[in-house]
Amino acid sequence: MIISRKIQQFIKLRSFIRATVIVLAALMLLLGCARSKMTIGVMVPLSGDAAAYGTSVQKGVQLAMETLNVKNVEVVFEDSVCDPKQANNAATKLITIDNVVAIIGELCSSATLAAAPIAEANGVVLLSPASTSPDITDAGDFIFRDVPSDAKQGVFAANLVYNDGNTSVAILFPNEDYGKGFSGVMDEAFTSLGGTTILESFNRGETDVRSQLTKIKRANPDAIFLISNSPDAASAAIRQIKELALTAKLYGSEGLKSDAIAQTPGAEGLIISSVSAGTPDFMARHEQKFGEVPGPFSAQGYDAFESIARAIEAGAKDANGIKNELYTLSFEGVSGTIDYDENGDISGGYELFIVQNGQFVPY
Template identity: 25%
Template sequence: MSQKNETLPLILSLLVTLLLLAGGIWWFGRNLGFGGVGIGQGGSPSTSSPGQGGGAGRISDRLSTGAQLLFPEGASSQKQAAVQALANRDYQGAIANLEASLQANRNDPEALIYLNNARIGDQNSYTIAVAVPTATSANSALEILRGVAQAQDEVNRAGGIDGVPVKVMIVNDDNSPDVTPQVADALVKDRSVLGVIGHFGSDATLAAAPVYEAGRLVMISPTSTSVQLSGAGQYIFRTVPSDRFTAAALSRHMLERLRVQRAAVFYNSQSAYSTSLKNEFTTAVFSDGGQVVGEFDLSAAGFDSVASFDQAAQQGAEVLVLAANTATLDPALQVVAINRRRLPILGGDSLYNPRVLQVGGESAVGMVVAVPWILLADPNAPFVRSSRQYWGGDVNWRTAMAYDAAIALIRAISIGKTNRAAIAESLRSNADTIEGATGVVRFLPSGDRNQAMQLVEIVPSQSQFGYSFYPVSQP
């Protein structure tokens, strides 16, 4: 009897403790901002990198015109001081510190964007946003930002749009389909934003596209190639050719230059980009008279590169096609290593990555990759010369496509001004001739860009990794 009397108070005590603990967790979450969603930039500087913990966090922490660093790693003391100054609206102090930071490191697009924004200060301006994965794919994000930063700087140096400068908001979206719709919703609701350049990966872009379409805000992706994006809406565009163009270029190279007919394709079934490229290549090569004899999922649990390669060889594969995305680059490189140059290898634009040169090494020599643009194809073009002056080195196709997206959007704003619908109509109708980094930028009714892909080959060189991508000579 006494044991029962003691058990009841213990149970009640435990329940009270759990209730207090739950209340404490709720209070901390509410007051420290976990999970909240907001618009705007906030009044205090931050050097956080939202998204590294895996959650969406506060959307306001992902948006910055200069009052917070989205690339805090390695930021100079001058750059950090500039962010503090911008948060306090001390524009002259921010300008001085950002100019000093760029003197030490001119290859920093975030600093150049913030410098142009600081020069604008509280003046009237036209705002565009650029959405990139600053925390999860920093190198790719910086490549895209260089194109946007250069376009902004050139336009503002030339007097802006009828005397009104262009301001750029940088957005960190983690390249996450869970985050991009939230980011898109925040940008749609911010009426100062007249268009968005982004997003990076096809999955992230496809997740955000319906939000932009419903909110009637232009989105131009410089890097998303999935055919699912074609015809996604009247406000959805891209400056990079779709996977259909990539597949056609690879198929022709396989059948006409390599003179082989049987391919094995390695892809990621969880990626819209990777699946799109695999499907388009299969269709193209079949139409051209070849065939795909095997498909291997790089994302499958327990993927075995040795067993997969052996199976592809047994099935009569004469060429390997790597339709990997960034997330499956490592298993794709395992296939490259196992192959040891026994079979020729073809790849999509995600393989245009320094890691392929660094890790692939000698085994990757001869690999042919389809890209929208490569500097060495026209090394004396105006954009090539100007980009070298800006960044102190050569840029890649992501920078060029982002530049084209920014120039196209800015030109459309010059026609539509603050009317979002008029901006979209200007792009759809190709109302103006837009000369970009890679030629004239014109959009098909689907929102796609009508432009062929270029093929590059990995060759030995005197570069940092001992290997480089070099244009494939035309037959």
């Protein structure tokens, strides 16, 4: 009887241990799944004078998430206001609190360059879909972008203006990393072609550039090239060019490509160089989902998310793995060929548009 009771106790104990092991195994499995989920941060201006660009990129990322349907990946959006200090804070929050493995952003070069040292020091990928300052090339091993550098765009713009028959150009640019980088490269390239330049700068977001335009009018250049990533500032400059009756041929950077700019008084005939707006299929899917054509850098936002998604699907388990995979990637994205070089840059290309009857059409 005593032996029987001991056997029963042993059987109960064995059953309890077995159940405990099963429960612990299930918990470990659940914890493992939780740990395998990766978070990607998206740090773009969702308020301020560049909010239209940030919203455009946000939509591109959202469309990529829906289309690619990557498992165990979540996205956290932060408003970095196209401002260096805000970008610094947003990057710190995403890395230390949200534990992201990668950040898509920022759009403005000054903000990206402010966040780059934080991402680099923490070993987190920072991939910009819009920042073009040449300085980003040397910002660090974890710093990437899927738009070409202004080291290329400035040369392209110089050739565009000069080959259109203009031997003198006034370059009007914002006094920040983006504007200084672009204008510096364009100035050097245009003068090397045999042309002459006049450089005038304005503070970011400034909406009264009559003083600069008055100086430009006195110099009487053949052309004006407006560099801006602030729709308000660009619209104001175009209106004031018309008000002051400047007759120079008007050109601009990709940041001017929007319906609001095209419909600004004085914009008729404006020619811009721009990165790709996306493939016809991408544009159709974007319009179906959001009821509008893609805005500036939406296609680049899509490709930034796809780049990180492809790195994860290739086996990357952490930020360092994502970085290593990005350097080996090569695919045809919706914005063109994505093939990061040893500096995290892509070669890219440009499209030309002209404003006709209040809208941008291919030039």
